Amino acid sequence: MSTGMYEGAIQDLIDALGRLPGIGPKSAQRIAFHILQSDSEIAANLVEAVRTVKERVKFCTQCGNVSEETECRICRDPRRDGTKICVVEESKDVIAIERTREFRGKYHVLGGAISPIDGIGPDQLRIRELMQRLSDSTITEIILATDPNLEGEATATYLARLIKPMGINVSRLASGLPVGGDLEYADEVTLGRAFEGRTNL
Amino acid sequence: MRVLKLALTNFRSYKNLELEFPAGPTTFIGNNGSGKTNIAESLIYLAYLSSHRVSNNQPLISLGADQAIIRAEIESQGRTLQVDLEINANKANRARLNGNPVKSQREILGALQIIYFSPEDLDLVRGEPTHRRDFLDKLLITQSPRLAGVISDYERVVKQRNTLLKTRAPENALVPWTEQLITYGAQLSAERIKLVDDLNPYVAANYANLNEVKAASISYKSSTDNLSADVTHNVEILTARQIEVARQEQERGVSLIGPHRDDLHLQLGDFPAKGYASHGESWSMAISLRIGSYNLLKSEGAEPVLILDDIFAELDTARRQQLTSVTQMAEQTFITAAVESDLPAELLSTKFYVTPGEAKR
Ligand SMILES: [Zn+2]
Numbered sequence: 221m222s223t224g225m226y227e228g229a230i231q232d233l234i235d236a237l238g239r240l241p242g243i244g245p246k247s248a249q250r251i252a253f254h255i256l257q258s259d260s261e262i263a264a265n266l267v268e269a270v271r272t273v274k275e276r277v278k279f280c281t282q283c284g285n286v287s288e289e290t291e292c293r294i295c296r297d298p299r300r301d302g303t304k305i306c307v308v309e310e311s312k313d314v315i316a317i318e319r320t321r322e323f324r325g326k327y328h329v330l331g332g333a334i335s336p337i338d339g340i341g342p343d344q345l346r347i348r349e350l351m352q353r354l355s356d357s358t359i360t361e362i363i364l365a366t367d368p369n370l371e372g373e374a375t376a377t378y379l380a381r382l383i384k385p386m387g388i389n390v391s392r393l394a395s396g397l398p399v400g401g402d403l404e405y406a407d408e409v410t411l412g413r414a415f416e417g418r419t420n421l
Numbered sequence: 422m423r424v425l426k427l428a429l430t431n432f433r434s435y436k437n438l439e440l441e442f443p444a445g446p447t448t449f450i451g452n453n454g455s456g457k458t459n460i461a462e463s464l465i466y467l468a469y470l471s472s473h474r475v476s477n478n479q480p481l482i483s484l485g486a487d488q489a490i491i492r493a494e495i496e497s498q499g500r501t502l503q504v505d506l507e508i509n510a511n512k513a514n515r516a517r518l519n520g521n522p523v524k525s526q527r528e529i530l531g532a533l534q535i536i537y538f539s540p541e542d543l544d545l546v547r548g549e550p551t552h553r554r555d556f557l558d559k560l561l562i563t564q565s566p567r568l569a570g571v572i573s574d575y576e577r578v579v580k581q582r583n584t585l586l587k588t589r590a591p592e593n594a595l596v597p598w599t600e601q602l603i604t605y606g607a608q609l610s611a612e613r614i615k616l617v618d619d620l621n622p623y624v625a626a627n628y629a630n631l632n633e634v635k636a637a638s639i640s641y642k643s644s645t646d647n648l649s650a651d652v653t654h655n656v657e658i659l660t661a662r663q664i665e666v667a668r669q670e671q672e673r674g675v676s677l678i679g680p681h682r683d684d685l686h687l688q689l690g691d692f693p694a695k696g697y698a699s700h701g702e703s704w705s706m707a708i709s710l711r712i713g714s715y716n717l718l719k720s721e722g723a724e725p726v727l728i729l730d731d732i733f734a735e736l737d738t739a740r741r742q743q744l745t746s747v748t749q750m751a752e753q754t755f756i757t758a759a760v761e762s763d764l765p766a767e768l769l770s771t772k773f774y775v776t777p778g779e780a781k782r
Pocket of ligand 1: 281282291
């Protein structure tokens with residue numbers, strides 16, 4: 221991956237940064253030198269933030285959302301409707317849907333979408349955990365809120381075919397969402413409307 | 422439609438190039454390797470968001486630069502539009518329309534409509550089906566930019582599904598991709614079939630105009646029989662056909678039906694052009710496909726810019742004349758040539774002499 225132009229620690233940092241999503245080799249180099257040249261306090265804060273997030277933040281054992289406790293805030297909330305589960309790809313999608321205030325049920329975070337070319341199949345996602353939750357008969361409705369793109373659609377189709385035979389009501393967010401994009405890019409009004417007008421599969 | 426100004430930054434051999442163009446023909450004259458085709462390529466990239474010469478972006482970016490930038494001021498139906506495109510090697514391109522950033526670079530499609538001719542056009546007749554599918558798809562994108570989304574979604578579905586087929590995945594894993602293959606495949610087939618129907622008479626007429634004796638015609642040759650311009654009908658047919666080929670697909674590990682397996686059939690008299698056409702006939706066919714495309718877009722009210730890249734040296738007098746007569750109908754034409762004397766006088770009203778990194782009037 222790296223061209224190995226610098227020696228030792230600085231190259232290690234460039235390599236580590238370059239493995240992060242959305243950071244190419246040139247950006248990695250720029251960030252590394254920025255850190256090198258900035259106050260030690262800035263670097264210390266960064267180190268501390270990275271350490272703390274790994275120590276403190278875990279994934280909710282119920283829904284897979286990020287959480288500082290064993291169960292997340294939403295799963296712990298007794299006012300949430302436990303008969304409805306909204307299935308999303310990432311934790312950020314939970315935030316986007318929460319902003320609409322259209323949904324008072326609980327969530328299930330898959331951790332991505334099915335994408336064979338990226339080596340992601342059903343086994344790489346939290347689908348087994350979802351099926352376990354569904355064996356609890358109090359759940360009556362599943363809303364599939366995967367992203368409105370090819371991989372999100374494929375994941376929704378796969379799940380619908382798995383869940384419908386169990387006699388659970390399965391619906392998909394209504395169209396009107398920007399096609400090809402991420403759920404998080406949809407504004408609150410559009411996303412809220414898509415929620416209200418969800419279609420039964 | 423007309424390109425008023427073009428500015429290139431770190432695009433191939435150009436560190437900084439700023440040009441202004443009048444209406445009518447503009448000709449770039451320079452030796453091979455001078456970079457004249459790079460100017461044509463920048464316009465082609467702006468029109469299709471891909472190059473006709475390379476499949477990734479890296480070669481488009483000057484050595485040592487982070488990105489290449491193409492900026493164009495385009496006048497169309499009395500409105501002036503500023504289009505800026507930043508080309509990146511390892512991340513998504515970024516684009517602006519009239520200075521406003523757009524969410525996806527695809528939003529600039531349609532701002533510049535072109536028809537281009539290049540020496541590689543001979544591949545349209547003699548080359549593999551992929552050249553002809555690409556010809557149809559680029560024309561579809563020019564006609565209606567929203568189809569760029571359908572085409573790229575379809576290509577991605579085929580890739581995803583083929584990856585699964587290679588791992589001998591079970592049927593329940595394939596279904597979500599098969600459904601989308603049919604959805605997008607039905608749309609793309611319908612669009613291509615309608616396009617070929619519309620294009621056929623223009624191709625035939627242009628071929629006849631080149632004093633060729635045989636009758637030319639084109640038709641859409643699909644991997645599935647009985648497809649039509651009706652999407653719903655295509656969904657039914659592809660669904661039935663998919664069941665028939667399911668086992669064969671599992672054995673061979675590839676998606677066997679759909680527009681990625683189709684071809685544009687070119688017929689000359691009693692024989693297919695491929696394998697039977699002479700060198701001259703092949704050029705007549707290639708030119709007829711391009712001029713026919715231009716005629717079709719014009720008939721739909723579009724005013725595409727013509728780009729004739731290094732084409733005159735390839736053609737004899739009759740074909741040169743035919744091409745020159747098309748430039749008289751066009752609001753704007755860009756021509757590149759190594760030798761000035763290859764060009765008819767009508768095309769020499771605005772000349773740029775191109776040397777590496779520069780173009781001077
Ligand atoms: Zn939870």
